Amino acid sequence: GAVVSQHPSWVICKSGTSVKIECRSLDFQATTMFWYRQFPKQSLMLMATSNEGSKATYEQGVEKDKFLINHASLTLSTLTVTSAHPEDSSFYICSAREGTSITQTQYFGPGTRLLVL
Amino acid sequence: AQKITQTQPGMFVQEKEAVTLDCTYDTSDQSYGLFWYKQPSSGEMIFLIYQGSYDEQNATEGRYSLNFQKARKSANLVISASQLGDSAMYFCAMRERAAGNKLTFGGGTRVLVKP
Numbered sequence: 301g302a303v304v305s306q307h308p309s310w311v312i313c314k315s316g317t318s319v320k321i322e323c324r325s326l327d328f329q330a331t332t333m334f335w336y337r338q339f340p341k342q343s344l345m346l347m348a349t350s351n352e353g354s355k356a357t358y359e360q361g362v363e364k365d366k367f368l369i370n371h372a373s374l375t376l377s378t379l380t381v382t383s384a385h386p387e388d389s390s391f392y393i394c395s396a397r398e399g400t401s402i403t404q405t406q407y408f409g410p411g412t413r414l415l416v417l
Numbered sequence: 418a419q420k421i422t423q424t425q426p427g428m429f430v431q432e433k434e435a436v437t438l439d440c441t442y443d444t445s446d447q448s449y450g451l452f453w454y455k456q457p458s459s460g461e462m463i464f465l466i467y468q469g470s471y472d473e474q475n476a477t478e479g480r481y482s483l484n485f486q487k488a489r490k491s492a493n494l495v496i497s498a499s500q501l502g503d504s505a506m507y508f509c510a511m512r513e514r515a516a517g518n519k520l521t522f523g524g525g526t527r528v529l530v531k532p
Contacts, residue, residue, distance in 0.1 A: 408462035
């Protein structure tokens with residue numbers, strides 16, 4: 301299957317700092333990228349959807365000023381957690397899809413574990 | 418109402434045996450896709466199998482097969498000849514055209530394969 305990379309895999313930061321997570325599609329052009337959040341023992345929760353060159357669409361309840369998403373190219377999207385607080389500690393997973401067909405498989409990155417102290 | 422329901426929070430399976438993971442879904446859309454993903458302890462989501470709403474035959478991918486019963490709105494995953502490496506969380510997901518083609522996940526089923 302297609303490869304999606306995510307960096308960093310782990311990050312520990314102090315409360316109040318900002319953290320940037322990168323997501324890259326390595327062998328295909330990602331028309332659409334998604335950012336998910338997953339708490340321990342829970343399912344994935346979609347945070348936002350981004351299309352290359354457009355503003356991200358955030359799910360209800362997700363603060364767009366808190367979680368800044370940039371999809372500058374067809375192979376790169378970034379999620380910046382601004383002024384992180386302990387409650388932002390979570391597992392963040394990006395996902396990418398080529399094309400808009402409903403049959404198109406969505407591939408996931410390996411995830412980033414964020415711990416805010 | 419839950420869009421995707423996985424009723425089995427966890428299950429044990431003996432190595433080399435088959436296991437069926439249940440998934441029911443709720444949609445009024447005619448065009449939708451159903452996906453299964455595996456999430457080992459490392460956290461990565463691994464795509465396993467896909468079934469389209471218009472597909473007449475059940476999807477198969479190696480040891481994975483999808484038992485698609487459209488009228489019952491179920492899309493159960495069958496893993497044959499379980500291996501120790503199959504121990505993981507398994508998520509069923511649905512994409513609906515009417516919902517902007519976004520994936521919606523079920524709560525997951527944890528599978529532990531016993532030697």
